[in-house]
Structures are given as C-alpha cells and as structure tokens.
Amino acid sequence: MANTITYELDGKLYINMTNRCSNSCNFCVRNGKDEFRGYYLWLDKEPTVNEVIAALGDVATYKEAVFCGFGEPLYRYNDVISVAKYLKEKGIKTRINTNGQALLITGENIVDRIAPYIDTINISLNEVTAEEYNKLCHPVFGEVAYYSLLDFARCCVGKIKRVILSIVDVIGEDKIEKAQKIAQDIGAELRVRKYE
Ligand code: SF4
Structure with a gap:
C-alpha cells in the first residue's frame, strides 16, 4: 500500500x-x-x-506505539508530541526510535517537551567512536553528530522512563563491550539488535 502512515509489526503499531x-x-x-x-x-x-490520528485505528489493541518509519521522527517533534499526547490519553505506551540528533536538527533541547508523552526512547548508537559513526552513518552534521547524540542521550536519562542505546550485533564483541561501557556511563540501557 502506498504512503503507509501506520503499520503493525510484532503486535506493535509503528x-x-x-x-x-x-x-x-x-x-x-x-x-x-x-x-x-x-x-x-x-x-x-x-x-x-x-491524518496520523485517523490512521491509528483502534490503538487499544497494541502493546506499544512506536514513532519510527523511513525517516527521523524528531524532525517533526511538535507533531510527534501531539500524536503521542493522543496515544497517552488512550493509555498506550509510546516509544521513539531516533538517530539521536534532535539537538542539532531542532537547534534546541526538546527533551523536556517530549518527556511527558514518551515512555521509551531508543537512540541508535551504531558505533563506538565519532569517526566510525561518520563512516557508517554519514551525518549531514559531520562528527559533531555523534557527540550530540551522546549529549541527547544524557539529557533523556532521568526524564524519559526508559532510555536505550542500540547497536547491531554485526559490529563484533569488542565494540559491543565498548558500547556497553558508553551506555553504562550515560545511565542508559544497551540493546544489541539483530541485523536484518
Ligand atoms: S538514521 Fe540511518 S537507518 Fe535511520 S532512517 Fe536515517 S539513514 Fe535510515
């Protein structure tokens, strides 16, 4: 179906x-x-x-709603807040999957604004140094993106219930260990997800 706004995966609404x-x-x-x-x-x-709210359908049947898709949701943080507010009023758990560059994308610290409506934030760490992150993710902001991502994660800890840094298992044991240390220092969880 063209222009998919919401889609279901593993009992969650994306x-x-x-x-x-x-x-x-x-x-x-x-x-x-x-x-x-x-x-x-x-x-x-x-x-x-x-249009997003209309596409949500009967949200009560889902265990979680996840802002994700083919892009970075926090480009539209004001609209994410509006939709998340609607979801919270319906008693649905909310999560944002983000590349963590919101401080650079928005030019401000939006954590206090999103925190009341978001239960979990999953920030893609992807790599363990700024240089390697740059090679893998090619951020428009250059190497500063990686440091900003870590700053954003620090800002989220203590404000959003669950803060997760994620990496993909193919990066190898050494880097997984380093990523674990990075997450621990920040006070976030580390999620190692399978490459698909
Ligand atoms: S952060 Fe990377 S993986 Fe996620 S949508 Fe952007 S380009 Fe794709």
Missing part, C-alpha cells in the same frame, strides 16, 4: 511521519528499497497530525 533524515546510513532499510516487511514507507507528502 508510525511513519517523515522521510527526512540527517543520516544516510550504509545499512539503512531504505537503501534501494521501497518497503519494509511488506509496507511501502515512502511518503508523497508528510501526513498531518489529524
């Missing part, structure tokens, strides 16, 4: 609000593809808040 992203990761699921697990995620235009 929300695709934008195709904008400040990274161009080598491993991005968008590379050369139009769909992810059968859902077409390129948008002809970004949906309005009302």
Whole structure:
C-alpha cells in the first residue's frame, strides 16, 4: 500500500511521519528499497497530525506505539508530541526510535517537551567512536553528530522512563563491550539488535 502512515509489526503499531533524515546510513532499510516487511514507507507528502490520528485505528489493541518509519521522527517533534499526547490519553505506551540528533536538527533541547508523552526512547548508537559513526552513518552534521547524540542521550536519562542505546550485533564483541561501557556511563540501557 502506498504512503503507509501506520503499520503493525510484532503486535506493535509503528508510525511513519517523515522521510527526512540527517543520516544516510550504509545499512539503512531504505537503501534501494521501497518497503519494509511488506509496507511501502515512502511518503508523497508528510501526513498531518489529524491524518496520523485517523490512521491509528483502534490503538487499544497494541502493546506499544512506536514513532519510527523511513525517516527521523524528531524532525517533526511538535507533531510527534501531539500524536503521542493522543496515544497517552488512550493509555498506550509510546516509544521513539531516533538517530539521536534532535539537538542539532531542532537547534534546541526538546527533551523536556517530549518527556511527558514518551515512555521509551531508543537512540541508535551504531558505533563506538565519532569517526566510525561518520563512516557508517554519514551525518549531514559531520562528527559533531555523534557527540550530540551522546549529549541527547544524557539529557533523556532521568526524564524519559526508559532510555536505550542500540547497536547491531554485526559490529563484533569488542565494540559491543565498548558500547556497553558508553551506555553504562550515560545511565542508559544497551540493546544489541539483530541485523536484518
Ligand atoms: S538514521 Fe535511520 S532512517 Fe536515517 S539513514 Fe540511518 S537507518 Fe535510515
């Protein structure tokens, strides 16, 4: 289906609000593809808040709603807040999957604004140094993106209930150990996810 705004995976409802992203990761699921697990995620235009809410359907049946999709959700943090507020009013758990560059993307610290409506934030750490992150993710902001991502994670700890830094298992044991230390120092959880 074209222009998929919401899609279901493993009992969770995923929300695709934008195709904008400040990274161009080598491993991005968008590379050369139009769909992810059968859902077409390129948008002809970004949906309005009302269109997103209309696409949510009967949210009560889902264990969690996740802002994710083919892009970086926090480009639209104001709209994410509006939709997340609606979801919280319905008693649904909310999560944002982000590249962690919101401080640079928005030019401000938005953590206090999103925190009341978000239960979990998953920040893609991806690598253990700024140089390696740059090679893998090609951020438009350059190496400062990695340090900003770590700052953003620090800002989230203590304000958002669950703060997760994630890496993909293919980076190897050594780096997984380093990532564990980075997460621990920040006070975040580390999630090692399978490459798909
Ligand atoms: S941050 Fe996410 S959406 Fe953006 S290029 Fe990387 S994997 Fe793709």
